[in-house]
Amino acid sequence: MRKKIVLIGAGSAAFTQGLVADLILSPDFEGCELGLVDIDPQALETAEGIARRMIESRKSEIIISTSTDCRDILPNALVVVTTIGVGGRRAWEQDVFIPRKYGIYQPVGDTVMPGGISRALRMIPPLVKIANSIAELCPNAWFFNYSNPMSANCCAIRQATNVPVVGLCHGVFHVERQLADFIGAPPEEVTSLYTGINHCTFIYDFRWKGRDALPLIQARLNQERGESACLTKLKEIFPEIDGFSNEVQSASNPFSWSIFDTYQAYPAVNDRHVVEFFPERFPNGAYYGKTLGVDAFSFENTIAGGDNAYVAMQAISTGKKPLDNGIFQRSAGEHEQVLDILHCMEHGQRRIFSVNLPNLGAVPNLPFGAVLELPAVATATGFRAIQLPDFPNTLASIVNRKLTAIQLTVEAALNGDRGLFIEALLADGAVVDPNVAGKMADELLEAHRSNLSAFF
Numbered sequence: 001m002r003k004k005i006v007l008i009g010a011g012s013a014a015f016t017q018g019l020v021a022d023l024i025l026s027p028d029f030e031g032c033e034l035g036l037v038d039i040d041p042q043a044l045e046t047a048e049g050i051a052r053r054m055i056e057s058r059k060s061e062i063i064i065s066t067s068t069d070c071r072d073i074l075p076n077a078l079v080v081v082t083t084i085g086v087g088g089r090r091a092w093e094q095d096v097f098i099p100r101k102y103g104i105y106q107p108v109g110d111t112v113m114p115g116g117i118s119r120a121l122r123m124i125p126p127l128v129k130i131a132n133s134i135a136e137l138c139p140n141a142w143f144f145n146y147s148n149p150m151s152a153n154c155c156a157i158r159q160a161t162n163v164p165v166v167g168l169c170h171g172v173f174h175v176e177r178q179l180a181d182f183i184g185a186p187p188e189e190v191t192s193l194y195t196g197i198n199h200c201t202f203i204y205d206f207r208w209k210g211r212d213a214l215p216l217i218q219a220r221l222n223q224e225r226g227e228s229a230c231l232t233k234l235k236e237i238f239p240e241i242d243g244f245s246n247e248v249q250s251a252s253n254p255f256s257w258s259i260f261d262t263y264q265a266y267p268a269v270n271d272r273h274v275v276e277f278f279p280e281r282f283p284n285g286a287y288y289g290k291t292l293g294v295d296a297f298s299f300e301n302t303i304a305g306g307d308n309a310y311v312a313m314q315a316i317s318t319g320k321k322p323l324d325n326g327i328f329q330r331s332a333g334e335h336e337q338v339l340d341i342l343h344c345m346e347h348g349q350r351r352i353f354s355v356n357l358p359n360l361g362a363v364p365n366l367p368f369g370a371v372l373e374l375p376a377v378a379t380a381t382g383f384r385a386i387q388l389p390d391f392p393n394t395l396a397s398i399v400n401r402k403l404t405a406i407q408l409t410v411e412a413a414l415n416g417d418r419g420l421f422i423e424a425l426l427a428d429g430a431v432v433d434p435n436v437a438g439k440m441a442d443e444l445l446e447a448h449r450s451n452l453s454a455f456f
Contacts, residue, residue, distance in 0.1 A: 011043025049317030105285025167356025
């Protein structure tokens with residue numbers, strides 16, 4: 001029987017392109033079946049067109065099946081991947097633009113703050129429905145979720161269905177490589193320990209060939225700032241270093257580096273996401289002389305880029321634009337991670353990956369059962385989290401504060417509870433006035449009425 005992978009939310013065509021490229025290049029999935037699902041027929045047609053052109057260009061034996069209903073495709077699935085974005089970019093705009101009326105500025109608005117909470121209300125019910133279908137139609141399938149807000153989505157799925165979803169994101173992987181580049185270390189020679197909430201995960205142990213490299217990162221940072229780098233002793237530990245390269249700079253992420261200064265831990269995935277976990281520090285979006293989401297990490301540019309990319313993908317799908325064979329020049333990242341995980345599980349290689357899982361005691365100073373991003377070993381029986389008993393209490397206090405808002409968000413979404421939605425907004429910290437929280441909640445609910453049947 002062919003191995004079958006089902007991608008739900010295939011209209012996220014960039015992800016679909018990457019996954020198809022990785023499947024074509026992977027010996028483990030030669031001749032597999034790829035099931036594409038999207039509730040938007042036009043988006044599904046675009047994704048299918050691109051996938052077929054890619055398969056034909058490489059004369060691959062992968063077969064494609066499609067449907068707007070996941071229940072048509074799920075039977076016999078080995079793997080199910082969700083990348084859905086309920087309401088698309090138009091709904092995402094409302095998550096960011098409505099809070100702006102109240103002086104709340106978000107560069108992303110997909111994880112925390114009012115935008116992330118609003119997004120969760122739309123995302124959680126359909127993801128729970130998908131999970132129930134998986135439990136019924138392919139109960140032994142591996143279920144990986146990429147949809148944001150990651151922690152809230154995975155928590156809600158497990159709480160409502162007991163289906164063991166695993167959340168995946170490439171952020172920690174890329175920041176680990178960024179830190180390696182910062183000190184001039186080959187990325188394959190560094191390792192790290194980390195935990196937190198997806199998009200604000202603290203790398204608190206960073207090693208180069210087993211040696212503590214946090215002092216090296218600090219020295220590199222000091223040197224960039226024109227301060228004493230104290231390299232003499234470090235060169236005894238790291239004879240490989242001969243000064244530092246100036247190719248990687250810290251200036252683009254000043255807040256994340258300020259966190260490193262204070263806690264000796266670096267937050268993944270840099271300022272664009274991390275600032276949203278500290279709204280009290282950026283009143284009215286003020287960010288180092290700029291405004292978050294406006295001229296710092298422009299939200300409008302992000303949306304325009306997504307719209308333009310989709311138009312280009314439609315042209316590729318229909319043959320109006322040539323297929324860019326550069327898509328097959330793959331670098332390690334978010335799409336490949338799924339296939340690497342499956343390969344490790346099948347062959348017992350037991351590699352470590354960054355995943356989002358319930359805390360079953362791995363991090364003793366964080367709540368039991370809370371969905372955390374942490375390192376885990378891929379085994380034939382699933383993921384086994386690395387134990388992190390040394391996660392600093394100082395960082396745990398930051399994570400704990402956000403976990404409260406996430407749990408309130410989950411309960412609001414599962415129960416269609418306006419009152420809990422307001423409480424989640426207040427617990428998150430971006431809104432401090434209950435009257436403002438109530439007005440904003442009502443405006444967001446009304447804007448998304450068509451996707452929030454539980455509230456109406």
